[in-house]
Amino acid sequence: MSSSTASVRPVRDQEAAPARAARRGTTRRSSSAGGRPGAGRNVLAHAFLVILIVYFLLPLWWLIVASTKDSHGLFSGTGGALWFDKTFALFDNVKQLFTYNGGIYWRWLGNSFLYALTGGVGATVLAVLAGYGFAKFAFRGRRISLALLLGSVMVPLTALVIPTFLLMAQFHLIDTVWSVILPSLLSPFGVYLMQVYATDAVPTELLDAARVDGAGELRTFVQVALPLLRPAVVTVLLLSVVATWNNYFLPLTVLSSEKLYPVTVGIGQWQSLANSNGATDTPLFPLIVVGSLISIIPLVVSFLLLQRYWQGGLSVGSLK
Amino acid sequence: MSTTIRVRTTSAGTARVRTGRSGRRQWIGWLFIAPFGIVFLAFLVAPLAYAFGLSLFTQKLATGTSFDGLANYAQAFTDPLFLGGVAFVLLFSVVLIPVQMAVSLAAALVLDSLTTRLANFSRLMIFVPYAVPAVIGALMWGFLYSPQFGPLTDLFSVFHQTAPNILSSRNVFGGLINVVNWQWAGYYMIIIYAALRGIDSSIYEAAEIDGANSWQIAIRVKVPMVASALVLILVFALIGTFQFFTEPKILTAASNGAITPSFTPNIYAYTQAFSYTQFNYASALSFALGAVVFIAVYIFLFATRKKGRIL
Numbered sequence: 001m002s003s004s005t006a007s008v009r010p011v012r013d014q015e016a017a018p019a020r021a022a023r024r025g026t027t028r029r030s031s032s033a034g035g036r037p038g039a040g041r042n043v044l045a046h047a048f049l050v051i052l053i054v055y056f057l058l059p060l061w062w063l064i065v066a067s068t069k070d071s072h073g074l075f076s077g078t079g080g081a082l083w084f085d086k087t088f089a090l091f092d093n094v095k096q097l098f099t100y101n102g103g104i105y106w107r108w109l110g111n112s113f114l115y116a117l118t119g120g121v122g123a124t125v126l127a128v129l130a131g132y133g134f135a136k137f138a139f140r141g142r143r144i145s146l147a148l149l150l151g152s153v154m155v156p157l158t159a160l161v162i163p164t165f166l167l168m169a170q171f172h173l174i175d176t177v178w179s180v181i182l183p184s185l186l187s188p189f190g191v192y193l194m195q196v197y198a199t200d201a202v203p204t205e206l207l208d209a210a211r212v213d214g215a216g217e218l219r220t221f222v223q224v225a226l227p228l229l230r231p232a233v234v235t236v237l238l239l240s241v242v243a244t245w246n247n248y249f250l251p252l253t254v255l256s257s258e259k260l261y262p263v264t265v266g267i268g269q270w271q272s273l274a275n276s277n278g279a280t281d282t283p284l285f286p287l288i289v290v291g292s293l294i295s296i297i298p299l300v301v302s303f304l305l306l307q308r309y310w311q312g313g314l315s316v317g318s319l320k
Numbered sequence: 321m322s323t324t325i326r327v328r329t330t331s332a333g334t335a336r337v338r339t340g341r342s343g344r345r346q347w348i349g350w351l352f353i354a355p356f357g358i359v360f361l362a363f364l365v366a367p368l369a370y371a372f373g374l375s376l377f378t379q380k381l382a383t384g385t386s387f388d389g390l391a392n393y394a395q396a397f398t399d400p401l402f403l404g405g406v407a408f409v410l411l412f413s414v415v416l417i418p419v420q421m422a423v424s425l426a427a428a429l430v431l432d433s434l435t436t437r438l439a440n441f442s443r444l445m446i447f448v449p450y451a452v453p454a455v456i457g458a459l460m461w462g463f464l465y466s467p468q469f470g471p472l473t474d475l476f477s478v479f480h481q482t483a484p485n486i487l488s489s490r491n492v493f494g495g496l497i498n499v500v501n502w503q504w505a506g507y508y509m510i511i512i513y514a515a516l517r518g519i520d521s522s523i524y525e526a527a528e529i530d531g532a533n534s535w536q537i538a539i540r541v542k543v544p545m546v547a548s549a550l551v552l553i554l555v556f557a558l559i560g561t562f563q564f565f566t567e568p569k570i571l572t573a574a575s576n577g578a579i580t581p582s583f584t585p586n587i588y589a590y591t592q593a594f595s596y597t598q599f600n601y602a603s604a605l606s607f608a609l610g611a612v613v614f615i616a617v618y619i620f621l622f623a624t625r626k627k628g629r630i631l
Contacts, residue, residue: 041534045430045433045434046439048426049427049442052423053442056445056502056505056506057448058464059449059460059464059502062460062463062464075468080471081464081470081474082471125355126355126359129353129355130355132352133349133350133351133352133353136349137348138346138349139347139349142349145357154618154621155364156610156613158586159606159607160364161606163368163606166367166370166374166603167366167370167371182362185359186359186360186364188360188364217348242450242451245453246453246454248453248565248566249565249590263453264453264455267455268569268570271459271574274573275574288459289463299451299452300451300452302451303447304448311514
């Protein structure tokens with residue numbers, strides 16, 4: 001949301017939002033600083049927030065603590081479930097991840113990166129192109145295609161998993177990386193978001209001006225339209241990378257070779273293995289815990305670092 | 321299946337588009353859409369068509385595979401296991417959605433009214449679970465629920481009580497509500513929060529002059545103004561709950577049979593396909609689930625169309 005682009009297009013709701021929010025923030029601050037009654041309410045509001053923070057961080061805190069325990073400490077540690085045990089086994093646990101089953105865990109993590117990046121980036125590219133096409137071109141069949149697109153937003157994508165599996169089995173695509181990547185390219189909601197955003201954010205006059213100046217369609221798209229679409233591109237990229245990274249049902253269904261699993265399916269398999277063994281001190285539990293912790297670090301850290309980008313972007317869908 | 325249903329297109333969509341002057345422009349529009357169009361045909365239309373085709377056949381040990389019309393659908397809609405799963409997700413969404421909406425709306429309203437450092441920090445922390453895969457979320461809560469690993473045994477022993485088993489068939493419903501609420505409330509909160517930030521503050525000033533207190537402003541001004549965001553969330557939650565799969569699947573192993581192979585429609589379809597190799601019946605179940613959700617969401621959007629337009 002750069003200010004340079006704001007001058008060439010009509011100001012949209014969310015474009016102006018930060019400025020408005022800032023204005024509002026200052027007026028509020030000045031009015032409440034004058035010792036108005038309301039301090040009590042603020043304490044209450046902050047107490048509410050603290051409760052929420054505790055609730056939302058509790059499992060993550062448990063995960064961090066538990067990943068430092070060996071299997072004995074997990075079951076009967078000295079500090080209870082929510083505090084550290086007297087033996088600190090974090091590094092041992094990580095070391096075991098490298099040796100257990102030939103270090104297959106790291107392969108799963110690599111697969112997750114591969115699927116999320118190719119699937120997520122691919123889905124975003126397709127969504128940007130199609131959304132722009134729908135928003136800025138008139139062609140025969142546009143109305144019916146848009147209706148079809150909007151209808152497909154309402155189809156639950158997991159209802160497609162078993163049908164997709166059966167269809168891909170006919171083409172011998174099952175149990176290959178393509179069986180995860182190709183279906184992940186489908187993001188009707190991404191196209192819908194893009195179409196809604198491009199309709200308002202890219203003025204048709206600007207495109208016409210570029211064309212009059214002799215720019216080809218591809219150049220017009222890349223140099224004129226794409227920069228204006230940036231907030232929506234970030235949003236769609238984020239949504240589709242997260243969706244692919246977190247996906248479980250699709251890879252569980254289409255993959256049977258352990259070495260192709262993404263980390264979600266791999267850890268899920270460890271979990272059911274550890275539980276079905278029945279033994280209360282199976283050595284798998286510490287691996288499950290430390291593996292879970294490592295697997296969530298990349299996305300959580302990127303979200304925290306990139307907050308400037310996604311906080312504005314996620315509103316694209318809701319303000320329409 | 322969606323071709324027969326006409327969906328309203330966005331009002332702004334058609335108005336802004338210039339009518340094509342030449343055949344060349346027509347062709348270029350299609351070119352931009354083609355890559356997505358191919359994926360759409362290959363991974364949405366084709367699987368649905370193929371599954372529908374398969375669902376018209378039945379598989380029997382004695383006679384092999386034979387064409388049987390809608391027999392699989394007749395079976396599905398009288399199959400107590402499938403209907404049980406549907407009833408479960410219906411009940412689940414009826415309980416989950418109000419809880420989730422209340423948590424995310426309350427959090428968003430509080431965050432919108434504060435500009436402190438703690439507010440900024442908590443906004444991030446509430447959102448963090450969105451970045452955690454559902455598999456890991458379910459797994460962590462599963463450990464926390466566990467009488468062996470979790471803090472519940474210690475907590476209850478302080479009061480000389482035995483900790484309840486949350487993954488027993490009596491309590492698993494609430495246990496799953498908590499997992500899903502934890503996972504998604506932050507994401508919904510961000511959507512509502514962004515919508516709240518988009519409201520012009522002069523409206524609040526006007527309401528203040530009219531004598532409204534901040535509570536009244538929140539309920540009577542802010543909530544109605546973010547109605548479209550709330551409808552969007554409702555639709556997300558509705559579609560999400562009907563496809564419920566990952567969390568119960570992950571917790572199955574630890575639940576001692578409380579989570580059955582027909583717990584939700586998706587789990588049931590998965591069981592039919594991969595435990596019993598009933599691919600024809602599983603296709604019918606998937607197709608029926610997709611159709612039911614599509615129709616339910618369509619009706620819902622039609623009913624709420626006047627309050628907030630999202631599609």
